[in-house]
Amino acid sequence: MDVTIKHKDVDRFVLDLLSSFDVIAPVARDGRFIFDKINSPSEVSAQYNTTILPPVKWLYPDNEKLLEFNLKDINSMKPVVQANKQVLTFIHPCDINAINIMDEVLAEEPADVNYLARRRASVIIGYECLKPCKEDNILCFDKGYHIAYKGYDLFFTDLGERYYVNVVTDAGMEIVNGYDYFIRAGYEDWLRLLKVREDRKKGFKKSVNGDMEMLSHVLKESYNDEIWAIEGKKCVSCGACNIVCPTCYCFDVADEVCPDMEEGSRHRKLDGCQLRGFCKVATGENFRKSAAERVRHRVFKKEVYLKKRFGKSGCVGCGRCIEHCIAKISIVEIFNHVMGR
Amino acid sequence: MGEETQKSNLVPMAATIVGIRQMTDKEKLFTVRLDNGNGFKHRPCQFVLISMFGIGEAPISISSPPVNSGNTFELCIRSIGNLTGAIHRSSVNDRIGIRGPYGNGFPLEKIEGKDILIIAGGLGLAPIRSLIKHVLNERGRYGRLILLIGAKRPEDILFKEEIAMWEEDHSIEMHVSVDIAAPSWKNHVGVITGLFKYITIDPLNTIAAVVGPPVMYRFVVKELLAKKMFEGNIFLDMERRMRCGIGKCGHCQINGIYLCQNGPVLSYLEARKLQEAL
Numbered sequence: 298m299d300v301t302i303k304h305k306d307v308d309r310f311v312l313d314l315l316s317s318f319d320v321i322a323p324v325a326r327d328g329r330f331i332f333d334k335i336n337s338p339s340e341v342s343a344q345y346n347t348t349i350l351p352p353v354k355w356l357y358p359d360n361e362k363l364l365e366f367n368l369k370d371i372n373s374m375k376p377v378v379q380a381n382k383q384v385l386t387f388i389h390p391c392d393i394n395a396i397n398i399m400d401e402v403l404a405e406e407p408a409d410v411n412y413l414a415r416r417r418a419s420v421i422i423g424y425e426c427l428k429p430c431k432e433d434n435i436l437c438f439d440k441g442y443h444i445a446y447k448g449y450d451l452f453f454t455d456l457g458e459r460y461y462v463n464v465v466t467d468a469g470m471e472i473v474n475g476y477d478y479f480i481r482a483g484y485e486d487w488l489r490l491l492k493v494r495e496d497r498k499k500g501f502k503k504s505v506n507g508d509m510e511m512l513s514h515v516l517k518e519s520y521n522d523e524i525w526a527i528e529g530k531k532c533v534s535c536g537a538c539n540i541v542c543p544t545c546y547c548f549d550v551a552d553e554v555c556p557d558m559e560e561g562s563r564h565r566k567l568d569g570c571q572l573r574g575f576c577k578v579a580t581g582e583n584f585r586k587s588a589a590e591r592v593r594h595r596v597f598k599k600e601v602y603l604k605k606r607f608g609k610s611g612c613v614g615c616g617r618c619i620e621h622c623i624a625k626i627s628i629v630e631i632f633n634h635v636m637g638r
Numbered sequence: 639m640g641e642e643t644q645k646s647n648l649v650p651m652a653a654t655i656v657g658i659r660q661m662t663d664k665e666k667l668f669t670v671r672l673d674n675g676n677g678f679k680h681r682p683c684q685f686v687l688i689s690m691f692g693i694g695e696a697p698i699s700i701s702s703p704p705v706n707s708g709n710t711f712e713l714c715i716r717s718i719g720n721l722t723g724a725i726h727r728s729s730v731n732d733r734i735g736i737r738g739p740y741g742n743g744f745p746l747e748k749i750e751g752k753d754i755l756i757i758a759g760g761l762g763l764a765p766i767r768s769l770i771k772h773v774l775n776e777r778g779r780y781g782r783l784i785l786l787i788g789a790k791r792p793e794d795i796l797f798k799e800e801i802a803m804w805e806e807d808h809s810i811e812m813h814v815s816v817d818i819a820a821p822s823w824k825n826h827v828g829v830i831t832g833l834f835k836y837i838t839i840d841p842l843n844t845i846a847a848v849v850g851p852p853v854m855y856r857f858v859v860k861e862l863l864a865k866k867m868f869e870g871n872i873f874l875d876m877e878r879r880m881r882c883g884i885g886k887c888g889h890c891q892i893n894g895i896y897l898c899q900n901g902p903v904l905s906y907l908e909a910r911k912l913q914e915a916l
């Protein structure tokens with residue numbers, strides 16, 4: 298059963314959520330947007346464009362603690378799995394699709410129990426973007442990732458003075474049942490929703506020329522293309538593209554010890570395949586020495602390897618890696634280059 | 639703050655160092671026992687992640703054969719950095735952490751009745767010793783055992799006492815070569831591929847296992863193919879950076895595969911399809 302909620306009631310809704318959950322929401326910061334834990338409804342910016350870091354960082358945080366131990370007695374070591382009850386609110390379809398990809402990747406055995414525990418403890422409220430976040434440098438539409446078919450409990454679409462709320466899961470149902478400002482959606486609301494979605498379609502355009510179904514195949518054929526050397530020359534190997542990507546999950550493991558040299562903990566620190574030492578082993582051998590090889594690997598990982606393993610592209614087309622690359626390296630341009638070969 | 643007790647795949651088991659043997663100036667052999675008293679089942683060429691608490695983790699091959707006495711296993715470790723340096727400073731009865739075993743290990747089911755040709759360079763002898771000792775333990779199930787062993791200098795050769803025993807064993811054909819040696823060295827001098835001229839093999843009935851520094855593989859494979867071996871019968875035990883062992887951290891990825899899961903042993907037939915492998 299779907300419902301609607303009036304714009305003016307959304308603050309009350311957020312306030313009510315705050316009484317039972319940690320609430321993660323888009324927040325304006327210095328003219329940009331981030332996802333942050335909020336304390337009051339006034340902090341929320343529902344009308345946002347792509348955030349700097351994706352919301353999935355609240356499910357797969359950097360420096361996540363995995364283990365606590367005492368150096369004097371290692372029998373006391375204790376696995377740490379933290380999972381606060383949290384709601385991720387106003388999540389755009391691309392970022393929901395990224396979470397769906399992470400769900401599959403990290404649930405593959407041997408599963409990542411830390412991620413899965415956080416994921417299970419999280420309610421996801423989707424939010425339909427009615428126009429693309431940016432004019433260009435995104436490719437959500439090319440990939441069909443501007444629509445999310447699953448991965449959320451509730452999904453909000455703005456109908457003007459009220460939101461249409463698609464209720465998908467039991468957890469979502471429980472939430473809307475708890476509050477009387479959610480009103481059962483009627484036929485009129487449904488027709489409005491269809492109209493809004495029809496109009497939305499017109500705003501999106503393709504960024505990559507050609508049939509996206511062929512992209513992974515075309516890339517494979519372009520393994521030795523000159524594009525990798527060209528982009529590799531520009532890349533400064535800063536790893537920013539990895540940090541901002543909602544489907545990058547590579548990590549390193551490192552220990553920290555308190556100054557008393559007794560209590561310690563083990564952490565997972567996010568790593569990036571574009572960094573120079575990512576494939577370097579102790580004997581000094583580096584298995585991806587050049588930036589060209591590393592740029593190619595990043596693109597292939599998303600578009601060829603993940604696609605082969607999970608049947609869908611690992612890039613949701615959010616455009617963050619393009620926006621944050623100081624060398625102006627663009628996967629849209631790379632895709633257009635190989636498709637135009 | 640909610641906490642779940644479900645055990646993470648990244649959490650080690652407590653273990654104790656029960657023996658330490660100095661092998662060369664850089665390598666020591668550690669005998670390790672899990673504190674939970676459970677035996678340790680592994681295949682040759684599988685590896686574990688060892689934890690030195692307060693420092694971190696590192697992947698280390700299991701050097702002992704699958705069948706073992708007293709629930710212990712052996713790790714031959716070169717001191718080269720933080721973690722390996724720390725374990726070299728530790729003593730018997732010190733506690734460490736163990737995760738694993740990980741990786742596919744050597745495909746034993748494919749080698750029954752076959753001649754086994756092993757080419758091990760440098761520290762590569764550490765993982766492949768597990769296979770050598772397995773074949774020796776079950777000698778009747780295999781054909782010839784041919785060992786080509788290479789090292790930088792005579793003093794770098796690992797498992798010297800065992801090599802001396804293998805020398806005496808007439809069921810083993812062994813050739814050892816070093817890159818540089820004083821005139822008193824009685825064996826071969828030169829790169830490991832120089833040893834191929836001393837052996838003849840039956841290419842249809844031979845399984846080759848290759849392990850050593852990354853540069854070695856291409857040259858050794860070339861020699862094996864020149865001896866008319868089938869690509870699917872050449873097995874390479876490969877190394878990459880590994881941080882998790884469970885196909886997640888991304889470091890060991892070679893094109894579309896994770897070496898910690900699909901490897902560390904790849905047949906040359908598989909490896910040659912991966913542009914990043916060799």
Ligand SMILES: Cc1cc2nc3c(=O)[nH]c(=O)nc-3n(C[C@H](O)[C@H](O)[C@H](O)COP(=O)(O)OP(=O)(O)OC[C@H]3O[C@@H](n4cnc5c(N)ncnc54)[C@H](O)[C@@H]3O)c2cc1C
Binds near residue numbers: 697700713876880
């Ligand atoms: C499947 C597998 C099996 C293996 N089996 C064995 C085995 O049986 N025996 C064995 O000895 N090894 C084995 N290894 C290799 C072993 O894992 C490494 O030697 C080990 O991880 C090194 O860890 P470390 O902490 O001691 O070195 P690190 O501290 O990581 O240092 C390694 C090197 O990198 C340099 N370095 C470190 N940090 C930096 C930095 N920030 N910038 C620049 N340089 C830096 C150090 O100076 C040092 O030279 C295996 C590896 C794999 C993948």
Ligand code: SF4
Binds near residue numbers: 544611612615616618
């Ligand atoms: S690769 Fe770039 S566009 Fe694709 S999901 Fe990652 S950050 Fe977004």
Ligand code: SF4
Binds near residue numbers: 538618624626
């Ligand atoms: S953000 Fe740009 S310059 Fe930095 S590693 Fe990524 S591609 Fe290279």
Ligand code: FES
Binds near residue numbers: 891
């Ligand atoms: S070691 Fe982490 S993916 Fe293989």
